[in-house]
Amino acid sequence: MADAVLFYALGGLLLVSAALVVTVKNIFHAALYLALALFVVAAIYVTLGAYFLAAIQVLVYIGAVVVLAIFVINLTRTVTGAPVTLSRRWVIPAALVSALTACLIAVALLKAADSSPASPPATADATAAIGRGLLGQWVLPFELVSVLLLSSLIASIAIVGKDREEER
Amino acid sequence: MTITLTHYLILGAALFCLGIYGAITRKNAIGILMSLELVFNAVNINLVAAARWQPDGGLRGQLFALFVIAAAAAESVLGLAIILAIYRRRVVVNADEMDLMKN
Numbered sequence: 001m002a003d004a005v006l007f008y009a010l011g012g013l014l015l016v017s018a019a020l021v022v023t024v025k026n027i028f029h030a031a032l033y034l035a036l037a038l039f040v041v042a043a044i045y046v047t048l049g050a051y052f053l054a055a056i057q058v059l060v061y062i063g064a065v066v067v068l069a070i071f072v073i074n075l076t077r078t079v080t081g082a083p084v085t086l087s088r089r090w091v092i093p094a095a096l097v098s099a100l101t102a103c104l105i106a107v108a109l110l111k112a113a114d115s116s117p118a119s120p121p122a123t124a125d126a127t128a129a130i131g132r133g134l135l136g137q138w139v140l141p142f143e144l145v146s147v148l149l150l151s152s153l154i155a156s157i158a159i160v161g162k163d164r165e166e167e168r
Numbered sequence: 169m170t171i172t173l174t175h176y177l178i179l180g181a182a183l184f185c186l187g188i189y190g191a192i193t194r195k196n197a198i199g200i201l202m203s204l205e206l207v208f209n210a211v212n213i214n215l216v217a218a219a220r221w222q223p224d225g226g227l228r229g230q231l232f233a234l235f236v237i238a239a240a241a242a243e244s245v246l247g248l249a250i251i252l253a254i255y256r257r258r259v260v261v262n263a264d265e266m267d268l269m270k271n
Contacts, residue, residue: 022190
C-alpha cells in the first residue's frame with residue numbers, strides 16, 4: 001500500500017513537472033521544471049532499487065546537463081537583452097501525435113499485462129555488482145563511452161571556440 | 169493494490185509522449201533539447217523497471233541506463249555547443265530561423 005501511494009505521488013509530480021517543461025512560456029522556468037522532473041526520476045530509480053543510478057542521475061543530469069542548459073540560455077539571452085519567450089506552433093498536430101502514441105503503447109501494454117508477475121524479486125544494493133560489471137564483463141563499452149565523452153568534449157570546444165580565431 | 173511493471177511502463181510512455189509533444193511544439197532549439205532529455209528519461213525508466221522484474225534483479229538494465237545517460241550527456245553538450253555557435257554567427261535561437269541551407 002505504501003509503495004502504491006509513493007508511486008502515484010511521484011508519478012503525478014513527474015507528469016505535472018514534465019508538462020510544465022513543455023508548455024511554460026519562459027524558457028528559464030522550463031529549465032528549472034526540467035531539474036525538478038529529473039530529480040523525481042531519480043526518486044523513481046530509488047523506488048526501483050537502483051540507488052547508484054539515482055545518484056548518477058542527480059550528478060550528471062541536474063548537476064551537469066541542466067546547469068549547462070541554463071548557461072546557454074543566459075548566454076543567448078543577455079546579449080540581445082530581450083527575454084526569451086517561447087512561441088508555440090503545431091499544438092494540435094503535436095497533441096494528436098503524442099496522444100495517439102500514448103494510446104498505442106498503453107493498449108499494447110495492457111494486452112500484455114498479465115504476463116508480468118505482481119511483485120519483483122527482492123534484491124540487494126547493486127552498486128558493487130555494477131562496479132564489477134563495468135570493469136569486468138562490460139569493460140569494452142565502458143572504455144568506448146569514455147572515448148565518446150572525450151571526443152564530444154573536444155568537438156564542443158572546437159565548435160564554440162572557432163570564432164575567436166577568426167576575430168584575430 | 170500492488171504496483172506492477174505495467175504501471176512503470178505506462179508512466180514511461182506518458183513521459184515519452186510529453187517529450188515528443190515538446191519536441192514538436194517548441195520553437196526554441198534549447199527547448200527542443202530539453203524535451204529530448206525527457207524522452208531519454210522515459211526510456212531509462214522503462215529500462216530500469218523492465219530489468220527490475222527480471223530474475224537477476226535488474227543489473228543489466230541499470231548498466232544499460234548508465235550508458236544511455238552518458239550518451240545523452242554527450243548529445244546535450246554537442247547540441248548546446250552547436251546552438252551557441254549558431255547564435256554567435258547569426259543571432260538566432262529558433263529552430264525554424266536556422267535556414268541557411270534552405271534553397
